[in-house]
Amino acid sequence: xxxESIVLSNLKRRKGRMIFLILGLLLGVATVVxxxxxSSALTADVQHKMDNYGANILITPRSDQLSLNYxxxxxxxxxxxxxxxxxxxxQKIGTxxxxxxxxxxAPKVLGTVRVGDQRVMLMGVDxxxxxxxxxxxxxxxxxVREEAELVAGRSAAEALGLRVGDTVAVENRTFRVSGxxxxxxxxxxxxxxxxxxxxxxxxxxxxxxxxxxxxxxxxDCPVTDMVDQISAVLPDVDVSAIQQVVKTRMxxxxxxxxxxxxxxxxxVLVGALVVFVTMMGAVKERTREIGIFRAxxxxxxxxxxxxxxxxALLSVVAGLCGYLSGMGVSRLVLPVLTEGHVALYWDxxxxxxxxxxxxxxxxxxxFYPALHASRLDPTEALRAL
Amino acid sequence: MAFIEFSGLTKxxxxxxxxxxxxxxxxxxxxxxxxxGVMGPSGSGKSTLLSILGGLCRPTAGRISVDGIDLYALGQxxxxxxxxxxxxxxxxxxxxxxxxxxxxxxxxxxxxxxIPRRExxxxxxxxxxxxxxxxxxxxxxxxLSGGEQERVAIARALVNTPPLILADEPTGSLDSQTSHDxxxxxxxxxxxxxxxxxxxxNDEIRSYFDRIIRLRDGAVHEDLVGRTRKLAAxx
Numbered sequence: 001x002x003x004e005s006i007v008l009s010n011l012k013r014r015k016g017r018m019i020f021l022i023l024g025l026l027l028g029v030a031t032v033v034x035x036x037x038x039s040s041a042l043t044a045d046v047q048h049k050m051d052n053y054g055a056n057i058l059i060t061p062r063s064d065q066l067s068l069n070y071x072x073x074x075x076x077x078x079x080x081x082x083x084x085x086x087x088x089x090x091q092k093i094g095t096x097x098x099x100x101x102x103x104x105x106a107p108k109v110l111g112t113v114r115v116g117d118q119r120v121m122l123m124g125v126d127x128x129x130x131x132x133x134x135x136x137x138x139x140x141x142x143x144v145r146e147e148a149e150l151v152a153g154r155s156a157a158e159a160l161g162l163r164v165g166d167t168v169a170v171e172n173r174t175f176r177v178s179g180x181x182x183x184x185x186x187x188x189x190x191x192x193x194x195x196x197x198x199x200x201x202x203x204x205x206x207x208x209x210x211x212x213x214x215x216x217x218x219x220d221c222p223v224t225d226m227v228d229q230i231s232a233v234l235p236d237v238d239v240s241a242i243q244q245v246v247k248t249r250m251x252x253x254x255x256x257x258x259x260x261x262x263x264x265x266x267x268v269l270v271g272a273l274v275v276f277v278t279m280m281g282a283v284k285e286r287t288r289e290i291g292i293f294r295a296x297x298x299x300x301x302x303x304x305x306x307x308x309x310x311x312a313l314l315s316v317v318a319g320l321c322g323y324l325s326g327m328g329v330s331r332l333v334l335p336v337l338t339e340g341h342v343a344l345y346w347d348x349x350x351x352x353x354x355x356x357x358x359x360x361x362x363x364x365x366x367f368y369p370a371l372h373a374s375r376l377d378p379t380e381a382l383r384a385l
Numbered sequence: 386m387a388f389i390e391f392s393g394l395t396k397x398x399x400x401x402x403x404x405x406x407x408x409x410x411x412x413x414x415x416x417x418x419x420x421x422g423v424m425g426p427s428g429s430g431k432s433t434l435l436s437i438l439g440g441l442c443r444p445t446a447g448r449i450s451v452d453g454i455d456l457y458a459l460g461q462x463x464x465x466x467x468x469x470x471x472x473x474x475x476x477x478x479x480x481x482x483x484x485x486x487x488x489x490x491x492x493x494x495x496x497x498x499x500i501p502r503r504e505x506x507x508x509x510x511x512x513x514x515x516x517x518x519x520x521x522x523x524x525x526x527x528x529l530s531g532g533e534q535e536r537v538a539i540a541r542a543l544v545n546t547p548p549l550i551l552a553d554e555p556t557g558s559l560d561s562q563t564s565h566d567x568x569x570x571x572x573x574x575x576x577x578x579x580x581x582x583x584x585x586x587n588d589e590i591r592s593y594f595d596r597i598i599r600l601r602d603g604a605v606h607e608d609l610v611g612r613t614r615k616l617a618a619x620x
Binding site for chain 2: 001009013298
């Protein structure tokens with residue numbers, strides 16, 4: 001017989017009250033766990049998408065007057081002939097300290113060409129890298145596979161009346177249209193895309209590129225650090241991080257997290273209130289019993305320990321069950337939110353945190369009832385004496 | 386020096402309208418090994434006296450010492466320690482904890498003592514054996530008769546081998562045969578040297594006491610010393 005065994009015997013007897021208290025806390029913990037696990041899974045999802053989202057670093061010729069527009073380059077009215085990068089220099093990018101985080105380096109050359117009586121923008125790309133990088137490109141037909149093929153942007157195709165399989169003369173060369181880009185809503189719609197060496201030939205820019213898009217894995221790499229590192233190896237160019245998209249998405253995400261936090265706080269507070277009311281009720285119900293304990297020589301601190309021990313035990317159970325329920329709910333909800341490609345991560349740290357949360361809320365909410373119990377006057381409590 | 390000394394013990398309850406004196410300047414000495422009966426009509430101050438002696442109710446004035454300890458000079462927690470080490474309580478309504486078995490109820494006073502589990506159990510089993518309930522250890526209070534519950538309560542009061550047992554109307558809710566069985570048990574304990582103070586208004590059991598104090602209006606009305614069994618038999 002110890003204080004612990006008294007607590008256990010009491011809990012065995014008052015199952016109804018025990019379940020009520022556990023449920024109150026469990027709901028709070030489950031909500032917090034659901035929101036946290038969902039938001040971390042969604043963060044991972046966003047990062048995953050960012051990694052697949054193409055470039056996040058842009059390397060352009062240094063300029064103090066150009067207003068760049070396509071992916072940063074504006075070609076309209078300004079000669080780009082003098083604005084180019086040496087293709088050979090690009091190898092230096094592979095020497096930066098964080099080079100392992102670079103997923104792809106996609107150089108391209110841009111220029112205007114004449115097709116029939118129209119002027120069109122021609123883009124030469126590293127075929128493998130570009131089509132890999134731009135996963136959102138949806139191509140009717142096939143991507144460019146050889147030198148005599150091109151892929152036309154939707155608007156360019158409409159202007160030139162091109163279809164898949166057509167042949168078209170660009171400057172003095174003939175190309176077969178291997179594919180058409182579905183409408184992207186970006187400047188890509190206005191392009192004719194060919195392989196890099198061919199474009200360099202046509203535009204007379206052998207060995208140079210107009211801009212380079214770099215895809216850095218974003219999950220744990222500090223993009224700005226990589227920008228600095230690339231700037232260090234390529235001192236004569238502009239290197240900038242494309243953070244717009246990331247920032248917008250992250251901002252929306254932060255708002256979701258703040259909203260989640262607010263809801264979680266409210267639910268936890270309600271849980272605390274349930275614990276408080278339940279424990280107060282339990283103490284009132286046990287007034288006589290507490291009187292007996294006091295008369296038998298239990299100190300006030302023993303009574304406080306009895307009540308807090310009971311609350312702690314129930315809280316740990318509620319924390320564990322809350323964690324499991326929260327993860328269960330996340331598992332059900334996550335596929336709906338992410339089209340089913342994000343795995344839920346069973347984080348032991350979150351389990352520990354859930355139990356710790358339940359324990360602190362349970363103990364804090366039970367502290368006043370415990371104090372109240374210890375202050376009960378034993379004679380009042382016993383009456384008969 | 387007497388084992389228990391009350392001097393000038395006064396307890397007043399002040400309500401909005403007036404002031405009620407439950408005890409008026411009571412001075413009594415009790416020797417070790419006494420079986421004292423405190424009797425008197427309702428409202429005479431018997432229960433208040435027992436509460437004060439039990440360290441449960443602070444007197445308005447006066448002093449009470451048990452084994453040389455000035456009770457109300459102690460702090461709250463020390464008073465709790467005093468109750469645990471010096472007193473065994475037997476309450477009128479048994480006051481067993483309903484969700485604990487007979488054995489666990491008896492072990493309650495040991496729950497907060499740092500002694501090995503096995504020793505706690507052995508001591509409780511021994512106490513149950515003394516009150517003749519060795520075979521009922523696993524029963525809940527609701528599964529025991531009134532007399533058996535009273536015996537569990539007595540075993541609980543004994544388990545700590547306290548120098549003093551305080552009993553409040555222990556036969557109050559028992560039939561006359563069971564009452565006498567219980568009183569025989571107390572008598573046997575007293576014969577072994579146990580000091581017992583019992584509050585009762587059951588005249589049938591007065592013959593068990595070797596001293597009777599009758600209270601009336603918070604003051605000692607009569608103090609009979611000596612084997613009252615003989616006094617009762619004499620008339």
